[in-house]
Amino acid sequence: MTDARVLVDDEGTPRQTASRSRTVLDLVTYRTTRKLFRMWVPFWLLVGGIAVWLARGPLELVLGAVYGIAVYSLVEYLMHRFLYHWEPENRFVRFITADVGRHHMRHHREPSDYKAAINAVQTPVVILCAVLALAVLVMPQPLKAAWLISVVSGSMNYVAQELVHFGTHHMRMTSGLLNVVKRHHMLHHYRNENANFGLFWTFWDRLLGTSYEQVARRETRRRADKS
Ligand SMILES: [Zn+2]
Ligand SMILES: [Zn+2]
Ligand SMILES: [Zn+2]
Structure with a gap:
């Protein structure tokens, strides 16, 4: 893709579309990427810390982490297959699906826009994971450490996927x-x-x-x- 058009974003500032390959340095210095890490790293440290503290052995953590990655990546696959390519007109449906279909299809229509390759709306995902972690802590269930670490590994898988997705479009x-x-x-x-x-x-x-x-x-x- 050698699309060198310059678009104008909501604030009226021109935004460059992909006219060159990006580097890892470009990726980690984007505002969206930094925001991503600012939100997720404290969450991982806190929930991961509690999991390590509660774990009865390393096996519980390893199995929990593998479980989290398996479940999360399957959910992501299913959402991409059945939800992201769907652009409902109904405003209520758009609201409850956080308009992901529209965002994703915009990315399909203009894959050269590097800013659309990473989901800039992270807050609902962080809140969802925090609610999951809290539910595990509050409910009287065994293997709390495994459940908690699965939320951590699942969300790490999610963030890694966002970054690799950017890479597939804009990096060598x-x-x-x-x-x-x-x-x-x-x-x-x-x-x-x-x-x-x-x-x-x-x-x-x-x-x-x-x-x-x-x-x-x-x-x-x-x-x-x-x-
Ligand atoms: Zn797609
Ligand atoms: Zn995508
Ligand atoms: Zn893509």
Whole structure:
């Protein structure tokens, strides 16, 4: 993408669209990225600290962390597949879905806008995770440490995903695994929006039948059946 148009944002200041590759330094100095870390790092330290303090052994923490990543990445996959590509007109529906569909489809219409690659609305997600953590603390359930660390690892997975998502669009990702992730997401944008909903845990697509290859094969078969 060599789109060098200059757009004007809400405050009237021109904003540069992607006309060059971004670097890791660019990424960590963006206001959105810094805001992301300002909100999440204290949360991780606090909740992670309580989890370590309550844990009866390292195994409880490891299993809880793995569980959190598995569940969170599946939820993200399902939301991308069934919610993000949906742009409801109804204002109430738009409100309760935090208008994510509109935000996401704007990103699809203009993937070169680097600011849209990271979700700037983080507060509801932090509040949701804080409520989850509080519920775990208040409710009389066993394995509190595992539950708490799952909220931490799940939200870390989420933040990592936001940053890697930025990378797939705006950074040179040429090393083995990163290149696989970039290719996976570029196919979602530029070849088939009904495939490749996962970001770096690409196995969800293969497992649930939405990998680019699987969808292409199905579409070819359907076309063959019709003719
Ligand atoms: Zn999408
Ligand atoms: Zn996205
Ligand atoms: Zn994208």
